[in-house]
Amino acid sequence: MEQVKRKVSKKVFGLLEEEFSFLESKGILDAEQRALALSHYEATHKGPTFLQGIMIAGAVLIGAGILSFVAGNWDEMGRTIKLILLLLAFLLAFAGGYATENRFPNTSRSLYYVFAIIFGADLFLIGQMFHIAGGGTAFLLWGLGIIPLAFYLKDKWVVLYSLALLHYYSLTNLFDGNDGIYVLIGILFIALWLRGHRSSAAFILTFLLGMESIMHVFHLIPGFDSYWLPFLLYTMIGIGITYFPFNQYENSSKVAGNIFYVVFGLILTHPQAWNTGFAWWIVWTVCFVLYTLYWLNRGSIFSILLLCGLILRFYVDLAYDFLDKSLFFLIGGILLLLFGFWFERRRRVGNHNAPKS
Structure with missing residues (x-):
């Protein structure tokens, strides 16, 4: 049976090599035991490679170039031409990514990133053409719309991008009164997280988005105006996950918990955070x-x-x-x-x- 190696970062792998060599020099391990212990680990590169970085930068520049061309000639085009160009760029980017998946995976990934950027731009421009959506709604649709791409690619950068868009929308529309959609967002991203994306940054963003959803759940209660209550709940949750972090994300849990404990704990020390008669x-x-x-x-x-x-x-x-x-x-x-x-x-x-x- 083939041995399953534990994957660690290159930095951790180098540290393990140093420690095992130190134990060998002290006579605790011999050379064979050191090699055997080290064979249970495999160094992986979690961050983007140089080539991937170039591809991502190229994708952003291509997307910016297309948007710049369309924006520069926007007023001179008819509505039909505008719509055809937007949809054509959208479809070509996806088709190019799909066609080059097997032979040129890095190129394919960059084209999918272009697709994600153009998708958002299309939402803004089509909304402007037909007067059907404001900027905030476009961010919401953009974030939700690339969730299928995140599922398909299993790409942490698309996950983070989608989370950032939804997080921005949630923050800028916190007190708008249209709160039901936020509960849906929270549920969608819990499901997305269970899919298996294990990025610490994605975990923290998902956690923060879930906490914002709690605020919007309170807003669904008719006549609710006790804003200190969710702040207090956030603080208690922050303290809780600091003491009892999630096993797979211990450090990330403690970071997120400390953020909530400090931020909302300090907010509650201000008199205006409590709309009660007693000086709580x-x-x-x-x-x-x-x-x-x-x-x-x-x-x-x-x-x-x-x-x-x-x-x-x-x-x-x-x-x-x-x-x-x-x-x-x-x-x-x-x-x-x-x-x-x-x-x-x-x-x-x-x-x-x-x-x-």
């Missing part, structure tokens, strides 16, 4: 500070950054209106320098106290 922001701020001090006491470097953010947040809130602006920025700069010195000192102390092999 004071209670929340006390709890937030105590939680930060708890992690600071445990030696967490991240808690230092969080505490600095808290101090700066209250400094800006309290000092901006009555201090001279030059003095305000001067004191703020001094505070940042002190925070940087404190952070560097704690980091060095942590490294000094770390166990040495």
